[in-house]
Amino acid sequence: MDDAVERRVVGPAPHIAAPTTCTHIMLWVVAALAPSALWAVVTMGWVAAQLLLICIGVALATEYLWNAIARRPQTLTDGSALVTGLLLAMSLPPRTPWWVAAAAAFVAIGLAKQLFGGLGHNLFNPALVGRAFVAVSWAGVFAAAPSRGWFQTLPEVTAEGFDAISGATRLAVAAADRAASGAYGFDLAAQYQPLLLRNLEGSLGEVSAALLIAGGLLLIVRGIIDWRIPAGYIGTMALVSWAFGADALFHILAGGVMLGAFFMATDYVSSPMSKTGRIVYGVGCGLFNAVGRFVGAMPESTTFAILFMNGLAPLIDRMTRPRTFGWVKRDA
C-alpha cells in the first residue's frame, strides 16, 4: 500500500480519459489506407512500393530533423508525419521520379506543417500542399502528355498489358473529348468496374475506389472521421455532375474524389470542427472539385478544391458556431 501511495498523483477532473489518443487516430487512418496501398503495390508493382517508401521516409526524416534542429521535442510518435507521407504517396502517380516525390514530402512536412508550428497549426493539408507544389513546379515531369492536362504520366494498362504506352487517364480523355466535341469517345459505364476494383491510371490511391470506400467507412464507423464531410463532398460532386449532364457515378469514382473525400478533406487540422461547418465544407469541396472538372481546365481538380476549402475552414468555423445551450440566439 505504501508503494501505491507513493505513486499517487493528483490532477484536475476528469480523472479518466477516453482511450483514443492522437496516435490511435493516426494509426486507424494508416490501417484504413493500407489495403489500397498494398493493392497498388500488387497491381502497379515495385514503383508503387518505392514511392510509398520515399514519401513516408522523407516525411519522417524531415520532421525528425526539423525538431532536432529547432530543439523541439520529437513528435514522430504522434503518427501524423506517417499519415502525411502515406497520403502524399497515395496522391502521386506511380512513376513519379523519386526526387520529385522526395521534394513533395519535404515541402509537405517542412513548409506546410513544421513552418506553421507543427501538428495542429497548419492551415492547409500538408500532403496536398506537397502534391500541389510538385504538380505546379514539375508539371512537365508530372505529365507525359502535357497537352491533355497535368496529371497524365501513367502507363496505360490495357487488355494488351503493360506496353509502355503513357496514356492519359480516363478522366483527362473524357474532359478532352467533352471540350472537343461535347460527347464522350468511350463508354463511361464500362469504366465503373475498373475504377472500383483495378485501375492503373492515375495515382496510387486511384487503384480501387472500392477499397478507399471501405477504408473510409471503417473510419466513419470507428468514429475517426465525420461522415458529414465525405457525404457533402461526394453528394455534391454527384449532383453537379448530373446537373452538367455528365455521368455522376463515373465522376465520383474517377480521379481523386474518393481519396480526397474520405482521407484528405477529413484531415482534422485543416477542416471545420462544428457539425454544420463540416457539411458546408464538404459541399464546398465537392462544388469546387466539380467546377474544376466541368468548367475549369483541370480535370483533376481535387487537390486545389480541398486546399481552397482548407483556407475557408476558419471562416466556416466562425460562421457555424454551435448555439450555446440556454441562449435563444447566438448573440442574444
Added chain:
Amino acid sequence: MARQVFRGGVHPPEHKEATSASAIQWAPVPARLVLPMSQHLGAPCVPTVAVGDRVARGQVIGSVDAMVSAPIHSPVAGTVTGISDTLTTGGARVAAVTIEPDAEQDLQGYVTVTADDERGRVRAAGIVGLGGATFPSVVKLTPPKDMHIEVVILNGCECEPFLTCDHRLMVEQPERVVAGARHIGRLVGAKRIVIAVESNKPDAVEALRAEAGSDVEVQVLPTRYPQGAEKQLIYALLGAEVPHGKLPAATGALVHNVATAAAIADALEYGKPLTERIVTVTGEVARPGNYRVVLGTLVSELIEIAGGFSGPVERVIAGGPMTGQALASLDVPVTKGTSGIVALAPGVAAPAISGDQPCIRCGRCTVGCPMGLEPYAIANYANRRMWDSAAARRPIDCIECGVCSYVCPTRRPLLQLIRLAKAAALAKGVS
C-alpha cells in the same frame, strides 16, 4: 415534450458492476471523527461545542445564522476532543470538530430535530444536495415568489462511472425516495413528480415503480454522461432549456437528488438529522461496496474498511471520476457531498498532464460539449492569457462536466483551462 436526448455527451466505461449488486452495509464507526464546519455551499458553521463536551448522536455541533448554510450534527455519541483545522477532500483547510465516539453506539437512535414548520425541519436537519453539489436543500424548497414550480424531478441518473450509491438506495429503499419526492412536490406545490433513472439500472426502475402510485412518474433515460447534470436532465425530460443566467426554476422544474429526497423524508417523518451517507468505495480495493458511513470518517479508514488497496493505485478520487477530486492526502473526512471513494489503477486513471499538447482540431470537444460551447477555443485563449477573447466564448455557461478533457486525443486539460477563463470572466464582471 420529453426529448430524452440532450446534445453531446459521452458514454465512458461504466465500471459499476463491482458494486451495483452489493447491498448497502454499515461501515464500522472509527475511533475518531473529523467534522468540517463547512460541508455545504454557503456560510461555514461555527462550532457550538467545546473541547471536552459530551455529545449525543444527532446533537448540533456547528451552526450559523445564515440563509444559505446547513448545521452540522454529531453522527455519534462521544466526546469532543479537539477543534482545529482540517484538510477537506476539496483541498481546502477549514475549521473542524474532532469527536471520539463512545465504545457503544446506538446508530438507530438520535436526537430529533425540532422546528416550527416543515421547511424549518429540513433546514435544522442539515440537509444538502447529496449528489455532490451540497447546496442547502431548504433554499431550493423555497423558490422565489415570482417562480412557480410545475414539476419536481428526482435525479436518479447517477451518470458518473463507478458510483452506485444512488442505485442501491433506489433498489433497497425505494419507499424513502418516493416519500421524499411526494414531500418535495407538496412543499413546492408541483403538479407533477418525475423520478429519472438511467437505463442501466432496470432494477431501480422496477423497485421505484412498485412504490410509485399514479402521482409519481418513473422515467427511464438513455445512459449517457452527463445525463444527471441539472440542465441536461431538465432538457431531456421537459424539452426546456434553462436560460443563461437563470435558475432552473425558470423552466418550472425543481431538481433534487434521490438521496437528498430520502433524507428529506427522514427529516420530516422521523426528525432525523443528516449524520451519515451512502458512499460507494470501489476501484482497486479488496472489498468494493456501498457503505453507510458516519460523516467525519477519514477516507484512509474507509479504504481500510473496504479491505485496503488491492493493487497499484494512481489516483484516489472523492466523488466520481468525471467531476470528483483527486486526493493528495487520504487523511481527509467523508462529508455530506462524498458520494464515492474511487481508487483508480494506473491505466484506468487519466495520464498525468505533461507539457503543452497541441489541439489537432478533431472537434471531439465541440461535438461532445453538452452546453454547445467550443472548449478548444476557450482553452486556446486561456492558454495565451487572452481573457477577453476567452470570455466571449462563454466559459461561464460551462457546467464543468469534463467531457471535453475526457475525449481530447492529445489530453489537453481543457476543463481546467476553461475554469481559468471562467474565473477571469467572473472577475471582470461578465455575467
